Amino acid sequence: MKSSAKKVELAPYDDLFSTEESRQDAKLEKVREIPLSELHPFKNHPFKVKDDEAMMETADSVRQYGVLVPAIARPDPEGGYELVAGHRRHRASELAEKETMPVIVRDLDDDAATIIMVDSNLQRESLLPSERAFAYRMKLEAIKHQGARTDLTSAQLGPKLTATEKIAENSPDSKSQIKRYIRLTELIPELLDMVDEKKIALNPAYELSFLKKEEQRDLLDAMDSEQATPSLSQAQRLKKYSQEGHLTLDMMRVIMGEEKKSDLDKVTLSADILRKYFPKSYTPQRMQETIIKLLEGWQKKRQRDQER
Structure with missing residues (x-):
């Protein structure tokens, strides 16, 4: 005979003896000490984490005082946690031979993270x-x-902002x-590296970014053969010819072979030529100082001659 009594769901033991205040407190974010091995870098993280002098200083600070500002991470479905903020602190903790670091764990979607x-x-x-x-x-x-989210902008507060x-x-x-x-x-990686290395300025780099990928690779060839990098005006012309469909490797070499105004203002003397006029013991710095003194003396003499 089936029982007519309805099933009764009992509240968990902890809920029976917890207060509303304690339940709300349990929902608050807390700083947790998480093993470094369980923290994984953010996917496609665009910022480089280098073991440079600044990193060594950070590691020394972590070694002495620990990590003072907690990192932020989110649960990783594949296990452990994905770092959202704190990649440099994580590396500094590794160099400081720490086993854990303080982390705030948040449930974040991809966009918010x-x-x-x-x-x-x-x-x-x-x-x-x-x-x-x-x-x-x-x-x-x-x-x-x-x-589509309303918390980014509101029509009641004014015009919607673009991204x-x-x-x-x-x-x-x-x-x-x-x-x-x-x-x-x-830009292809090779050209972008040259921007990072300050071999190509930002404004010319922006213009070059409109070249097709194969044109950018040809440009590397032209730059190498002519031992030159494009100025802003040259980059603008390269972009114009590309958009018109007329840009060729030969044209790139011609443009990159042009003398820039800055080059026309320079006079370069090789070390072999200069060494003929100075003792072997002279350093490049001393040679330069001597040349400047000689030129200043020559200039003063020329001024005196003109005044006579």
Whole structure:
């Protein structure tokens, strides 16, 4: 005979003896000490973590005082946690031979995690152009995904901001500059490396980003053969010819072989020529100082002769 009694669901034991205050407290974010081995880098993290002098100083600080500002991470479905903010602190902790570091764990979707990851790094002064470029692009894509959300902008508060304007609100760069940085992500890695190394300036690099990928590779060939990098005016002409469909490797070599105005203002004497007129014991610095003194003496003599 079946029992007519309804099933009774009992509340968990902890809930029976907990207060509303304690239950709310349990929902609050807390700083946890998590093993370094369980913390994984953010996917496609655009910021480089280098073992440079600044990192060694950070590691010394961590060794002495520990990590003072907790990192932020989110649960990784494959196990452990994905770092959202704190990659440099994580590396410094490894160098300091720490086993754990303080972390705030949050449940974040991909877009929210990307925005936090970018914003936590953008204020650093030593960012490379490539780091800033890919970070802005990642944040732009995340904000566009969130475009339907009402918490980003509200029609009642005024006109809806574009994604780029939203980035510029909390960025050291203007809307137009952000767009120019994002454009740099269209450069092939070799050219972008040259921008990071300051061999190519930002403005010419922006113009070169409009070249097709195969044209950019041909440009590397032309730059190597002519031992030159493009000025802004040269980059603009390369872009114009590319858009007209007339850009060829031969044309690139001709353009890169042009004498720049800055080159016309220079007079270069090789070390072999200079060594003929100085003792072997002279260093390059002493040679330069001597030449300057001789030129100053010659200039004064020429002025005296003109006054006679």
